[in-house]
Amino acid sequence: MKPAPFAYKKARTLDEAMALLGGQPDARLLAGGQSLIAGLNMRLSAPSLLIDINGIAGLDGIALKDGKVEIAALTRYAAAERSDIIAKHAPLIARALPHIGHVAIRNRGTLGGSLAYADPAAELPACLLALDGEVEATGPKGKRSIKAVDFFKGLFETALRPDEILTALRLPAAGKDSRVGFAELARRHGDYAMVGLAASARAAGKGLADVRLAYFGVGATAVRAKKAEAALEKSDVEAAVAALDLDPPDDVQATGATKKHLAGVLLRRVAQQLMEAA
Template identity: 50%
Template sequence: MKASAFNYARATSVLNALELLVAHGEKAKVLSGGQSLMPALNLRLIYPELVVDIGGLAELRGIAVADNVLTIGALTRHVDLARSPEIAAHAPLLTEAIAHVAHPAIRNRGTIGGSLAHADPASELPACMLALDATIVVRGQAGERRIPAGDFFTGIYETALSAQEILIAVELPIAQRNSVHFFYEFARRHGDYALTGLAAQATVAGGAFTGLRMAYFAVGDRPLLARAAEPLLNAIVTPALLSEASKALAEELDPQDDQQASASMRRHLAKVLMVRCVSALLGRPDLNAGGAV
């Protein structure tokens, strides 16, 4: 199947792109890396009258560190994130997660902004943004908005981004001393969409967590922080406490059945990942060996 007919415009600047979006409204779609948009066009899941190509806008590329903030331009490709020494030093969770995003051909073209704006609930990067407490920077003709990642993802393929705005950057607080991270996903094959996945970030002091953030993906209509379980684990973790947190997690998740996995399977895998995460980050193999789930 091929895409329905559409007009094409190659934006010369962010301002030019915004002018086109304002003029065409819901009938326009933004093209960055194209790894999500092009399949949707070819399957005729969407029917835009105009595709606005922002792929040539150098101002939306690059990685910079200033004032304890790591800023990533929206058109920065996955492969650039994987190779960046700044990402490895200040947001190593991203370095690890990128290796699980699809396949090399996709990572060579896909962009961080495109992934976040697409908002696939089974995607790795939106969950990483929650775990890292990111701020999503979007721009419209009226100016910029900075949206906490927890408020940006609103549903399946839905975000707080309006049709007249462009996602231009991501801002991350740099990893602090004693910062630790965890990333793992269950998938049928490497590169497939995850059945269940977990991205986590925390600091460890005195054998206990402070500020633990566990963001799950592929267990709901958007990436989800384990808000009920996290407070229980910001203490000296015992097998009994971990079991209590597992029960709290199971109650707060509401996954759906589909052809890939049942809701009960996803809920079970989420609990397994939480135990593995806590055990690994604290260096406590006893927590994983004891069957806390």
């Protein structure tokens, strides 16, 4: 379990990191390293260069800007857990954070890293999808925003171009009528979930509107369950469960059929969270 040989450069500025990235197409960015280093040690990937971005000033921090919560890419999970802005304005993220790995992992792991890695069983991509958030990509030609729905392309695959760096994520700040729900089932606390569900909605009278259900651990990316969302907007939880159009693949923990059953159980529990708050 020793990685294949690679070169290592510590970038001091974003421009320097981008220049290095542009010059070496198979280079990988090193942020928290919680997934990357394990992958290197198992020789699942063998980049010729690691560009350490941990020393770049200004790439972390959490701010409330123009009705959006902006989280810079290098922000550690642990910092987000302690953030009043997250607690108040991004309650879905606050609910998801304790489920991510263990304390040691959350001390190092970064929010930007999780999104860029795009593990289909990770919590954060699903939260971004449920909240209709976006990522900020910085490349040689400047910055661009990419909506969550356009960002996650496939298994560990995103819309980031090889010369771009994910520099921030932005989420709409929660309003008075915002409702969120989160639940996941992992056989041990801190494991990747067998199935998880991140949800957001808007309270509308006694019911819910703009329901967004983002499942994770059920396919190549986090996925919305749109038919179930529509049923939930009619306050019919059982119809929502029946309408779940997921087709999770089998894995070593469970068959797809079991995962689909569990997705239904999670939907009932998360629906209750959404409605309780309403």
